[in-house]
Amino acid sequence: MKIIDLRTMRGPSYWSVKHYKLIVMKVDLEDFANVWSDAVPGLDSRLMQLFPTMGQPQPTVEATKYSTKYPPLTHEQLSDGEPLGHVIQHVALELQRMAGMPVYWGKSYPAREEGVEFVVFAYQEERAGRAAAEAAVQIVEALCKEQTIDLQPIIEELHEIREDEFFGPSTWSIVAEAASRNIPYIQLKNSSIIQLGYGCNQKRIQATTSSKTAYFAVEIAGNKNKTKAMLHDAGVPVPRGTTVYSPEGLQDAIEELGYPIVTKPLDGNHGKGATIKIKNWEQALAGLKAAQEYSRAVIVERYVEGDDYRLLVVNGKLIAAAKRTPAAVTGDGVSTIQQLIDQVNTDPRRGIGHEKVLTQIKADQHTMDLLQGQDLTLESVLPVGKTVYLKSTANISTGGTATDVTDLVDPYNVLLAERVAGIIGLDICGIDLLTSDIAIPLNETRGAVIEVNAAPGFRMHISPTEGLPRNVAAPVVDMLFPPGSASRIPIIAISGTNGKTTTTRLIAHIVAAKGYKVGFTTTDGIYIQNKQLQKGDCTGAVSTEFVLKDPTVNYAVLETARGGMLRSGLGFNTCDIAVVTNVAADHLGQRDIYTLEEMAEVKAVVPRTVQKNGWAVLNADDNLVYGMAKGLDCRVAFFSMDENNPRIREHVEQGGVAAVYEEGYVTIYKNSYKLRIDRAVEFPVTFGGRAGFNIENSLAAALATYLAGFERDEIKTALRTFVPSATKTPGRMNVYRFPKFEVVVDYAHNTAGLEKFAEFLNNTPATRKIGVVSGLGDRRDEDTLGFARVAGRIFDEVILRQDRDLRGKTADELREIMTRGLRLDKPELPITYIENEMEAIDHVLATAPEGAVVVLLTENISGTTKKLEEFEQSI
Numbered sequence: 001m002k003i004i005d006l007r008t009m010r011g012p013s014y015w016s017v018k019h020y021k022l023i024v025m026k027v028d029l030e031d032f033a034n035v036w037s038d039a040v041p042g043l044d045s046r047l048m049q050l051f052p053t054m055g056q057p058q059p060t061v062e063a064t065k066y067s068t069k070y071p072p073l074t075h076e077q078l079s080d081g082e083p084l085g086h087v088i089q090h091v092a093l094e095l096q097r098m099a100g101m102p103v104y105w106g107k108s109y110p111a112r113e114e115g116v117e118f119v120v121f122a123y124q125e126e127r128a129g130r131a132a133a134e135a136a137v138q139i140v141e142a143l144c145k146e147q148t149i150d151l152q153p154i155i156e157e158l159h160e161i162r163e164d165e166f167f168g169p170s171t172w173s174i175v176a177e178a179a180s181r182n183i184p185y186i187q188l189k190n191s192s193i194i195q196l197g198y199g200c201n202q203k204r205i206q207a208t209t210s211s212k213t214a215y216f217a218v219e220i221a222g223n224k225n226k227t228k229a230m231l232h233d234a235g236v237p238v239p240r241g242t243t244v245y246s247p248e249g250l251q252d253a254i255e256e257l258g259y260p261i262v263t264k265p266l267d268g269n270h271g272k273g274a275t276i277k278i279k280n281w282e283q284a285l286a287g288l289k290a291a292q293e294y295s296r297a298v299i300v301e302r303y304v305e306g307d308d309y310r311l312l313v314v315n316g317k318l319i320a321a322a323k324r325t326p327a328a329v330t331g332d333g334v335s336t337i338q339q340l341i342d343q344v345n346t347d348p349r350r351g352i353g354h355e356k357v358l359t360q361i362k363a364d365q366h367t368m369d370l371l372q373g374q375d376l377t378l379e380s381v382l383p384v385g386k387t388v389y390l391k392s393t394a395n396i397s398t399g400g401t402a403t404d405v406t407d408l409v410d411p412y413n414v415l416l417a418e419r420v421a422g423i424i425g426l427d428i429c430g431i432d433l434l435t436s437d438i439a440i441p442l443n444e445t446r447g448a449v450i451e452v453n454a455a456p457g458f459r460m461h462i463s464p465t466e467g468l469p470r471n472v473a474a475p476v477v478d479m480l481f482p483p484g485s486a487s488r489i490p491i492i493a494i495s496g497t498n499g500k501t502t503t504t505r506l507i508a509h510i511v512a513a514k515g516y517k518v519g520f521t522t523t524d525g526i527y528i529q530n531k532q533l534q535k536g537d538c539t540g541a542v543s544t545e546f547v548l549k550d551p552t553v554n555y556a557v558l559e560t561a562r563g564g565m566l567r568s569g570l571g572f573n574t575c576d577i578a579v580v581t582n583v584a585a586d587h588l589g590q591r592d593i594y595t596l597e598e599m600a601e602v603k604a605v606v607p608r609t610v611q612k613n614g615w616a617v618l619n620a621d622d623n624l625v626y627g628m629a630k631g632l633d634c635r636v637a638f639f640s641m642d643e644n645n646p647r648i649r650e651h652v653e654q655g656g657v658a659a660v661y662e663e664g665y666v667t668i669y670k671n672s673y674k675l676r677i678d679r680a681v682e683f684p685v686t687f688g689g690r691a692g693f694n695i696e697n698s699l700a701a702a703l704a705t706y707l708a709g710f711e712r713d714e715i716k717t718a719l720r721t722f723v724p725s726a727t728k729t730p731g732r733m734n735v736y737r738f739p740k741f742e743v744v745v746d747y748a749h750n751t752a753g754l755e756k757f758a759e760f761l762n763n764t765p766a767t768r769k770i771g772v773v774s775g776l777g778d779r780r781d782e783d784t785l786g787f788a789r790v791a792g793r794i795f796d797e798v799i800l801r802q803d804r805d806l807r808g809k810t811a812d813e814l815r816e817i818m819t820r821g822l823r824l825d826k827p828e829l830p831i832t833y834i835e836n837e838m839e840a841i842d843h844v845l846a847t848a849p850e851g852a853v854v855v856l857l858t859e860n861i862s863g864t865t866k867k868l869e870e871f872e873q874s875i
Helices: 043-050 061-067 075-080 084-098 126-144 152-165 169-180 215-222 224-233 247-257 281-291 337-345 365-373 411-424 473-480 500-513 541-549 562-568 596-603 623-627 646-653 692-707 712-721 751-762 781-794 811-822 837-847 861-874
Strands: 002-010 021-028 106-110 116-122 185-187 193-196 203-206 241-244 261-265 275-278 298-302 307-314 317-325 328-330 387-389 401-404 428-435 448-454 491-495 518-522 525-528 531-535 555-559 575-580 610-619 635-640 657-662 665-670 673-679 734-737 742-746 769-773 797-800 831-833 853-857
Touching: 002 126, 002 562, 021 084, 021 126, 043 075, 043 084, 043 126, 084 106, 084 116, 084 126, 084 152, 116 126, 126 152, 169 185, 169 193, 169 203, 169 473, 185 541, 203 473, 215 224, 215 411, 215 448, 224 411, 224 448, 241 247, 247 261, 247 281, 247 298, 261 281, 275 281, 281 298, 281 365, 307 411, 307 473, 317 411, 328 337, 411 428, 411 448, 491 500, 500 518, 500 555, 500 575, 500 692, 500 712, 518 541, 525 541, 531 541, 541 555, 541 562, 562 596, 575 692, 596 623, 610 623, 610 692, 635 646, 635 692, 646 657, 646 665, 657 692, 665 692, 673 712, 692 712, 692 751, 734 861, 742 861, 751 781, 751 853, 769 781, 769 837, 781 811, 797 811, 797 837, 811 831, 837 853, 837 861
Parallel strands: 491 555, 491 575, 518 555, 575 610, 610 635, 635 657, 742 853, 769 797, 769 853, 797 831
Antiparallel strands: 002 021, 021 116, 106 116, 185 193, 193 203, 241 298, 261 275, 261 298, 307 317, 307 428, 317 401, 328 387, 428 448, 518 525, 525 531, 657 665, 665 673, 734 742
16 A cells, blocks of 8 residues: 555645545555455454554544544444545544544545545644554555554654644643634744734734733743742742852851752743752752752742642733642552552543643652652552652642632732732733632731742643633633634635636725735735735645735735645635636646536635625636535625526525626626626726626626625726736736737636637737647646637637646647647648747747737746837837
């Protein structure tokens, strides 16, 4: 078995609009083609022995949700017979679950090629999903061949990936809370920073610091001496202490403070390098050494008796409180300390790192030092009931536990915590204090605030070992996005085979004309406020995120092409308006899309992402696009070049909205009323009405912006001021008028697009119509032949050239197909073959007769534009 293709979907896609994070794998089963599980002796037993929990119901709400529609793979199913692609799918999911990534959704089905399967499954972390895909294929093949599999290193690798890349529990709680409120999020590349919201409405978090967190407050909280001084001056109880740099300084501090003491690094956090309840000089030296691994300056404080409490304040309000207990074991009179640790770690709530609500206890050097100070080792047997602490701090990340005590906090202590957060200036603040009882005012228990933390961990509050879980992420999201504030920006997405770039530019122009700061993507680049910031085909998810991450943008208009959707899915989860211009034969046979119906399914992904109160704007003249309306959850509007289109009439009679070209006008139909935008000939993009395809694009743009709330006069004025040019619409109907002839530069590259262009050319008077054309090597032969045939009909003479990238075919192959197609209807058509595009342009500019129209169907738009500018300067 081998993987032919492996893709990662990061948004709605052809394979699922609801499941955004998918691995799409194409597997050649080779020797096991057309073999099902029941035909492989013993496969069912070997698989279930390797994955004993695969066929068992998963004990989570999410798993239960999927179990009915997508049941687990059972021993019985394997015995009855399952396709091996289906087995690979379930193995890939199970591998991720075993590594602490609960994923369940998937599907598999035969590809067009014999013995090849598509395997699609969910992932939590992209790198882990791809690794699980590769491992699943290897495992299933090995099991089929009765080979031995060592699963442990595979699971360990996936575990490591999860710990490296998955959000920590604190970050995830905020992200999940935001998502539950329909607030989108983007993880910034190569960063732990998460953007919540889009464009100008975005806010950012990193762990539990936010875009509202003051830098100076983080600096103060990171300097324990400065923190303690500020709190002391404000009347907050803090431990007596000093800062030392050497054993001599430590000895002086002990003489002043007496035992027991605490040592901790001046700039430490999360309990790193801290040692508590030091009672002798040997322990003090060890504590100094541990602290100086993190900071040369070490704080020495008088040890305060009491339990360890963490109070969480968000936006000035106490949100939660937890009593923290360091990792510990209690003796049973029989088991060694190591055995007791192993017993504690069998708790299903404990996992590796942040995998579960509790972390497994690890006996590290710090543990060994603590035990040694009590004349104990890991082999010591503790008496019944004796508790030994294995860590000096109560951090959850080192195996500690937490008990929620939010409802017990005395009002004095509530006020104290809120004052502390305000004194330091933190919007999200964790306050550590020691006291014998949190239900008694701190000043009465002789307790003290021992530390203030920026970026406090949330895990102890959202998943306490005991007590009520607290949704501490909700007040964070409330702070960042107060009720009534926006997190999104309007998104209009445009898809289709032809016309989508021009329609995108028209819509962006209309929106910008009203004063919005527009970001838009097209096949020629990314534009922010009409400035091109990136060149090239920018119609995929990466380009979409570029716009949605820009803090100046308050409106997004996104051209969304087939390639990006099939490569990685959409870059947004929902949009406000989706426009589909048409579906035609182009790119068929690429990326496993072979028919027009399959291509329509790809394009239909965009309208399927429209939010319920949004609009899908569909071409009623195109059967496949019209059919996309079926099953949509949003509102639907249609546009048509035929005012008598029965689909439009029926839709309007039922109260729908539509745009039609009637009596020379671009007109909006709503119920029984007509709203005429303007005569189409007044729009420069229609070239006096000759470019029917741009009338159609204007219909789509006018309807989309009308539904977005733009006034008729705003749309009319914008369409009248949109003048196509090499800078405004590069490669789209750029007309150059020279003294003797006219040159039209266009990007028409498929049969349907060229047929639309033919209508314009037929309405254009000329003494001779000359085309400079080429074929595309990544199209089917029949598509290239059809394109050439249309070109042969509309031109009186053809200059046949080649693209720089032949895309899989040879120059001779393309020349033969194109020549044959060009002369199908005109056997005597004059054809001049000049392979290089720039040389072909030089030739036609030097030889074009007076009154001719020269059409350059170009690949190299910038090079062609430069060539024409040079020609203009030379005459």
